[in-house]
Amino acid sequence: MADTLKNSTAYDVDAVRRDFPILSEKVYGKPLVFLDSGASAQKPRQVIDAMSACMQRQYSNVHRGAHYMSAATTDEHEKARETVQKFLNAEHSEEIIFTANVTMSINLVAHAYGRAFLKAGDEVIISEMEHHANIVPWQMLAEATGVVLKIAPIEDDGSFLLEKFAALLTERTKLVAITHCSNVLGTRVPAKELIRLAHDAGAKVLIDGAQGIVHGPVDVRDLDVDFYGFTAHKLYGPSGLGILYGKLDLLESMPPFLGGGEMIDKVSFAGTTFAKPPFRFEAGTPAIVETIGLMAAIDYVTDIGHDAIKAHEQSLLDYATERLSAVDGVRLIGTAPDKAAIVSFLVDGHHPLDIATILDRQGVACRVGHHCAEPLMDRLGVIGTVRASFAMYNTLAEVDVLAEAIEKAKRMLS
Amino acid sequence: MARAEYEEFAETLDALDDEDMRFEYILDLAKAQDREDFPEEWKTEANLMHGCMSRVWIVHDKDGQTHHFKGQSEAAIVKGLVHMMTRTFSGLTADEIAGFSVDDVKRLNLGALTFQRQVGMMAMLKHIQKLAGRAPAANEA
Numbered sequence: 001m002a003d004t005l006k007n008s009t010a011y012d013v014d015a016v017r018r019d020f021p022i023l024s025e026k027v028y029g030k031p032l033v034f035l036d037s038g039a040s041a042q043k044p045r046q047v048i049d050a051m052s053a054c055m056q057r058q059y060s061n062v063h064r065g066a067h068y069m070s071a072a073t074t075d076e077h078e079k080a081r082e083t084v085q086k087f088l089n090a091e092h093s094e095e096i097i098f099t100a101n102v103t104m105s106i107n108l109v110a111h112a113y114g115r116a117f118l119k120a121g122d123e124v125i126i127s128e129m130e131h132h133a134n135i136v137p138w139q140m141l142a143e144a145t146g147v148v149l150k151i152a153p154i155e156d157d158g159s160f161l162l163e164k165f166a167a168l169l170t171e172r173t174k175l176v177a178i179t180h181c182s183n184v185l186g187t188r189v190p191a192k193e194l195i196r197l198a199h200d201a202g203a204k205v206l207i208d209g210a211q212g213i214v215h216g217p218v219d220v221r222d223l224d225v226d227f228y229g230f231t232a233h234k235l236y237g238p239s240g241l242g243i244l245y246g247k248l249d250l251l252e253s254m255p256p257f258l259g260g261g262e263m264i265d266k267v268s269f270a271g272t273t274f275a276k277p278p279f280r281f282e283a284g285t286p287a288i289v290e291t292i293g294l295m296a297a298i299d300y301v302t303d304i305g306h307d308a309i310k311a312h313e314q315s316l317l318d319y320a321t322e323r324l325s326a327v328d329g330v331r332l333i334g335t336a337p338d339k340a341a342i343v344s345f346l347v348d349g350h351h352p353l354d355i356a357t358i359l360d361r362q363g364v365a366c367r368v369g370h371h372c373a374e375p376l377m378d379r380l381g382v383i384g385t386v387r388a389s390f391a392m393y394n395t396l397a398e399v400d401v402l403a404e405a406i407e408k409a410k411r412m413l414s
Numbered sequence: 415m416a417r418a419e420y421e422e423f424a425e426t427l428d429a430l431d432d433e434d435m436r437f438e439y440i441l442d443l444a445k446a447q448d449r450e451d452f453p454e455e456w457k458t459e460a461n462l463m464h465g466c467m468s469r470v471w472i473v474h475d476k477d478g479q480t481h482h483f484k485g486q487s488e489a490a491i492v493k494g495l496v497h498m499m500t501r502t503f504s505g506l507t508a509d510e511i512a513g514f515s516v517d518d519v520k521r522l523n524l525g526a527l528t529f530q531r532q533v534g535m536m537a538m539l540k541h542i543q544k545l546a547g548r549a550p551a552a553n554e555a
Contacts, residue, residue, distance in 0.1 A: 028433070351489035353468045357531070361433060369467055383488070384467075412437060413490055 010308035017393050019044040019300075030363030033398045038183055038211060038342055038389025039367050040233045043297070047237055050296035051289050062288055063262060063279075073288060080291035081278070087298045088228065088245055089219040095251065097244040097278045098286050102210040103133040105229030105244035106177065108281060109206050110137035112254040113227075114175070120146025122174040125203075127152040127160065127189070128379045129182040132372040134208045138177060152178070154379070158185035158334035162193060169201035176205045180212025184371045184387065185334025186317070186342030188212070192223050199224065204250070210234055214391070215313055215340035217306040220245050232290060236392075237297035241290035244281070251277035258283040301392075309392045313341035316390045316399065323403045330406060333385045341390035344371075347406065350413050352386045358409035359386070364402055417510075420502040424521055440494035447497040452486040463541050468492050470538070472500070474545040479507045481546045495524075495531060499538045503546070511546040514539060 017023050020042045025032050034042060054076070060069035062077045078093070085093045099105045118124070124138050124147055142149050150173075152165040160178075176198040181188050191212075195205045206227035209218060213230045220228050227246045233239040246254075256263055256274050260283035265273040274280045301309065320343050324330050333344040347355050356368035367387045370377045377384060388402055423443075430436045452471075461471040468489035475482045482504045485496035503511050516536055524532040 351468055353489040354491050357489075357491050358437065361437070412434065412441065 010311040011304055013312065013393065013395055016044075016304065017395075019046065020393050021045060021048070023393060027363050027365070028361055033362075033364045033401050035388040035390065035394065035398070035402060036365045036367050037214075037391035037394075038234070038387060040239065041214070041236045041391050042393065043236055043238070043293075044300050046300050047293045047296045051238060051293040054289050054292045059289070061285055076295075077286065077288055077291050080295035083295045083298050084243055084245075087218075087302070089221050090245055091221060092248050094277050095245055095248050097246065097251070097281045098291060099229075099242035099244050099281075100240060100287070101233075101242040102208060102229045102231045103137075103242070105227075105231075105242045106134055106206065106208060107137045108244055108257045109177075109227050109229075109246070110141045112257040112281070113204070113250065114138075114141040114147070115145060116253075116255050118145060118147050118174050121148065121172060123148045123150050123168075123170065123172045125150045125152055125165070125168050125173060125176045125178070125198075127165070127178050128154045129158065129160075129185060129187065129373065129376045130177075130179055131183050131208065131210065132374070133210075134177055134179060135375065147174075148172075151375075154187070155336070156380075157336050158182065158187045158339070159336040160187060160189045160194075162190055162197070165194060166197050169197060169203065171202065173198070173201050173203040176203050177208065178205070179208045179210075180218075181209075181215060181340050181342075182334065182373075182376075183211050183342065183389075184344050184373050184376055184385065185336065186211075186339035186344075187334060187336040188215075188338045188340060190338075191225070195223055195225055211340065211342065216310040226250055232294040232297065235294070235297055236300060237294040238287075238290040241287045241294055243294075246277070248277065251281070254280075256280050256283070260284045262286070304392060312392060313390055313394075316394055316396065317341040317343065319396050320388065320390070320399045320402070323399050324406070327403055327406050327410075329410060333380060333382060341394075343388045343390075344385035345388075346382060346385055347410060350410070352384050354413055355406065355409045356386045358412055359402070359405045362401070362405040362408065364405045366402075417502075417506075420498075420518070423498045423502070427522055427524075437491070441490055443494035443497040444490045447486065447493050447500075450484065452484055456484070457486065463538065467534075470496060472496070472538075472541060472545065474542075480505050481508065481511060483542060483545070491531065492534065495535055495538065498522075499535070499542060503542050506546075508546045511543055514543070 022042050058072050060073045062074040081096045082093045084096045126138055128151055138149055141147050150168050152168055153161050155161055178189055180191055191207055198205045204226040207225050209228050209230040214234050229244050232241040263275055263280050263283040265275050329348040331346045352368045356366050359366055369384045430439055456473050457471050461473050463470040463472050468487055470487045473484045483500040485500045487493040487496050519535045519539055524535055
């Protein structure tokens with residue numbers, strides 16, 4: 001079945017796979033079928049080589065050296081910022097802040113924007129399908145300031161209920177923090193419409209793009225989003241590096257989040273003045289090698305074509321949905337009409353951990369558990385799921401391996 | 415006595431060189447565990463072993479100097495491992511329980527089964543040693 005669909009992809013997937021050294025590894029003597037890219041994606045040779053070249057041939061701390069290596073490394077580091085700016089279609093490179101991960105990007109907004117501009121009784125809206133990273137910072141803000149947290153509901157199939165979200169908007173709503181794409185269900189949130197509605201109500205919007213930006217192009221100006229967070233390691237780049245996009249006027253109005261070196265204008269014991277964005281929010285030495293790795297990852301994604309990747313992943317999603325639905329006892333969790341290639345499922349009568357363990361033995365790497373979304377598990381009435389999350393390098397044949405591995409797990413556990 | 419049972423688990427797992435058969439052996443142990451009495455009211459928060467990917471309950475009792483354990487899990491493979499651990503340690507003194515080491519768990523070669531299971535077994539060993547009043551040695555914590 002997969003063979004007949006092989007040419008439906010938008011680019012040469014086999015050539016892409018050759019760029020990812022780890023994909024030719026074996027686990028337990030079996031070819032690795034990596035379906036856990038939603039947790040962290042594998043890295044192409046181009047990223048590995050760029051980071052290696054940086055450390056081997058051109059490395060120094062940035063923004064401070066009066067020597068060639070520092071100037072050259074600073075140029076590359078800032079070029080990475082401009083690469084992210086273009087990738088997001090942001091207006092200014094100063095709108096791109098390097099953080100450690102999306103969690104830190106969201107915490108930055110909750111802390112620097114939330115504590116400066118939100119007060120007791122103001123409302124923040126999140127949704128039922130948020131990752132803990134987009135729940136806990138707002139709970140902490142609520143605890144500290146008296147801000148009220150409102151939860152936008154989802155449909156049983158995982159669809160985002162835009163009308164019910166709109167009904168939550170009031171003159172007290174000051175901030176909306178919603179995922180672009182659910183890490184468990186794959187549901188895409190209609191971000192542009194949501195942002196328009198929130199703006200009409202006078203609220204700012206933060207979009208958690210950890211999954212969203214991986215599975216399709218993002219244009220922050222077209223979205224008119226106020227803050228957009230994502231992470232390098234899910235976008236085929238290195239771990240340890242997150243991004244926060246923020247509209248420049250908002251960033252300029254915000255106090256710093258962390259204090260230290262790099263983020264200051266002038267320091268004396270009488271007082272300190274802070275640098276302008278983005279440096280105001282980048283205390284300490286940044287993840288220098290990682291920004292250069294992210295630049296290579298973005299170049300790689302751009303070369304393949306973000307739309308082409310989206311099209312390929314759609315074919316993977318369609319085939320996985322069809323193939324897994326045909327396996328007796330498999331229940332897909334999350335079947336919204338508009339979703340990315342993330343397939344959560346359960347097998348009747350079997351604990352997801354047992355299924356995932358037997359898949360693992362067959363070389364199929366899936367994630368199992370609550371996926372850092374315990375409130376969503378409660379909403380869906382499940383203890384957890386097995387999650388197959390696809391990436392640009394996965395093949396239709398790997399979907400077959402997954403389906404056959406589930407059949408085998410069922411046989412062994414029955 | 416219980417040590418002999420542990421030897422049997424280890425030798426059986428060692429003798430089974432086919433991975434599917436090793437899984438099936440552990441699943442058989444899970445079925446044996448299901449035949450043991452474990453009332454629903456024992457599945458309390460207090461009996462939960464935290465940090466597991468599936469819920470595991472361990473009930474501990476003491477008869478003179480010897481300790482007794484019963485356990486249950488939602489997941490079949492974990493349940494098989496719970497069977498091995500509760501059988502191994504029931505009827506032993508705290509000192510005997512403390513005498514088990516991470517190396518004993520490694521001997522089961524569960525890492526060949528899946529790495530996660532070996533890590534889970536080590537966590538279970540430490541949990542049982544803690545219940546028996548013998549915290550694991552610092553270098554194993």
